[in-house]
Amino acid sequence: MKLLVTGGLGFIGSNFILDILLRFPNYEIINIDAEIEGSSHNNLKDIKKNRKYKFVKGNITNQLLIDKLISKVDIVFNFAAESHVDRSILSPKNFIKSNIVGMFTILESVRKYKKKLIQISTDEVFGSINKGSASEESHLNPSSPYSSSKASAELLVNSYVKTYGIEAIVTRCTNNFGPRQHTEKLIPRIILFAKNDQKIPIYGSGKAVRDWIYVKDHCNAIIEIYKSGKWGESYNISANNEMDNITIVKKILKILGKPSDLFYHTEDRPGHDLRYSLDSSKIRKQLKWKTEFGFDDALEQTVNWYLSNKNLLKKVNSKTLAPIPWKSGTK
Numbered sequence: 048m049k050l051l052v053t054g055g056l057g058f059i060g061s062n063f064i065l066d067i068l069l070r071f072p073n074y075e076i077i078n079i080d081a082e083i084e085g086s087s088h089n090n091l092k093d094i095k096k097n098r099k100y101k102f103v104k105g106n107i108t109n110q111l112l113i114d115k116l117i118s119k120v121d122i123v124f125n126f127a128a129e130s131h132v133d134r135s136i137l138s139p140k141n142f143i144k145s146n147i148v149g150m151f152t153i154l155e156s157v158r159k160y161k162k163k164l165i166q167i168s169t170d171e172v173f174g175s176i177n178k179g180s181a182s183e184e185s186h187l188n189p190s191s192p193y194s195s196s197k198a199s200a201e202l203l204v205n206s207y208v209k210t211y212g213i214e215a216i217v218t219r220c221t222n223n224f225g226p227r228q229h230t231e232k233l234i235p236r237i238i239l240f241a242k243n244d245q246k247i248p249i250y251g252s253g254k255a256v257r258d259w260i261y262v263k264d265h266c267n268a269i270i271e272i273y274k275s276g277k278w279g280e281s282y283n284i285s286a287n288n289e290m291d292n293i294t295i296v297k298k299i300l301k302i303l304g305k306p307s308d309l310f311y312h313t314e315d316r317p318g319h320d321l322r323y324s325l326d327s328s329k330i331r332k333q334l335k336w337k338t339e340f341g342f343d344d345a346l347e348q349t350v351n352w353y354l355s356n357k358n359l360l361k362k363v364n365s366k367t368l369a370p371i372p373w374k375s376g377t378k
C-alpha cells in the first residue's frame with residue numbers, strides 16, 4: 048500500500064506518519080509539505096533514513112506535482128492546511144489558497160487517477176454550539192476565515208463524491224494536543240509561558256470551551272476510518288473532554304508546580320466561538336473506535352515532552368511569548 052500524506056511535517060500529520068510506519072511497516076509513505084508555519088523536520092527526524100518514507104518539498108496547489116505524486120499512490124490523507132485561527136484573522140489569503148485551492152488541486156488529481164482520499168477536517172466547521180453536540184448531519188456554520196476555508200474544502204469533497212463518484216471520506220476532529228504541536232497553539236504556549244514564569248495571556252473571560260483529544264487517539268481514529276469507514280461518508284471524532292481555557296491553564300500550572308494565578312485576561316479573539324462540541328457516536332458504534340488515553344495522563348506526558356525538547360526550548364523568544372495584537376494587526 049502506498050500513501051500520500053500531505054502536511055506531514057506538521058503536528059498531526061507527523062504523528063500520523065509515525066503511527067502508520069509503526070503499525071504497518073510495509074506501507075510506503077510520501078510526505079509532501081510546503082514547510083510553512085507549523086512544520087518542522089525535527090518532527091520526523093527519527094525516520095529520515097527509513098526506506099519506506101520519502102519527503103517531497105512542495106505545495107498542494109501545484110497541480111503538476113500533485114498529479115505526479117497522486118498517480119503513484121493508492122490513497123491520499125490530506126492534513127496540509129494553514130491551521131491557526133489567529134493567523135487566519137490577521138491574514139486570511141493563504142488560508143484560501145492552501146485550504147480551498149489546495150483541496151481543489153488534490154480533488155482534480157484524485158478524480159483523474161481514480162485514487163482514494165481521506166480529508167482531515169475540524170469541529171470548527173460547525174461554529175459555536177450553544178447546546179448539545181453537532182452530529183455528522185448538522186449544518187456547517189463556520190465563524191473564522193480558517194473554519195470557513197475548511198468547510199469550503201469539505202463541500203468541494205462532497206461535490207466530487209456526488210458528481211464524479213470519487214471515493215472520499217471527511218473526518219472531523221476536535222482540538223488535538225500532544226507532542227510536536229507548534230508553539231503558537233494554546234497548550235504549547237501555556238507550557239512555555241509557565242515554564243518561563245511569565246503570566247499567560249488568556250483571551251477574554253477564558254470561558255471558551257473546547258473538547259480536547261490526545262493526538263494519538265485522533266490518529267488511531269483516522270486509521271480505523273481508513274480500514275473500515277464507508278466511502279462517501281463523514282465521521283466525527285471526539286474524546287468527550289470538554290473544558291474551558293482557564294481549566295486547562297490551571298491543570299498545566301499544577302503539573303509544572305507554578306502559582307495557580309499565573310495568567311491574565313487579554314482582549315478576546317474577534318468572532319471567538321464560545322463552545323465546540325461533537326457527537327462522535329457514529330464512529331464509536333459503527334467502527335467500534337474508542338479513546339485509549341486519559342486526558343490528565345496525556346496532558347502530563349505532553350508537558351514533559353515540551354520540557355525535554357531542548358531544541359524547541361532554545362527557539363523560544365519574546366516573539367513566541369507575545370500576545371496577539373488584534374487591532375494593529377487585523378487586515
Ligand SMILES: NC(=O)c1ccc[n+]([C@@H]2O[C@H](COP(=O)([O-])OP(=O)(O)OC[C@H]3O[C@@H](n4cnc5c(N)ncnc54)[C@H](O)[C@@H]3O)[C@@H](O)[C@H]2O)c1
Nearest residue numbers: 054057058059081083085086106107127128130145222223
Ligand atoms: N490541531 C488541531 O487541533 C486540529 C483539529 C482538527 C483538525 N485539524 C486539521 O488537521 C490538519 C493538520 O493540523 P495540524 O494541527 O497538524 O496543523 P499544522 O499547522 O501543525 O500542520 C500543517 C502542515 O501543513 C503544511 N502545509 C500548509 N499549507 C500547505 C500547502 N499549501 N502545501 C503543502 N503543505 C502545506 C504546513 O507546512 C504544516 O507542516 C489540518 O488540516 C487541520 O485543519 C487540526
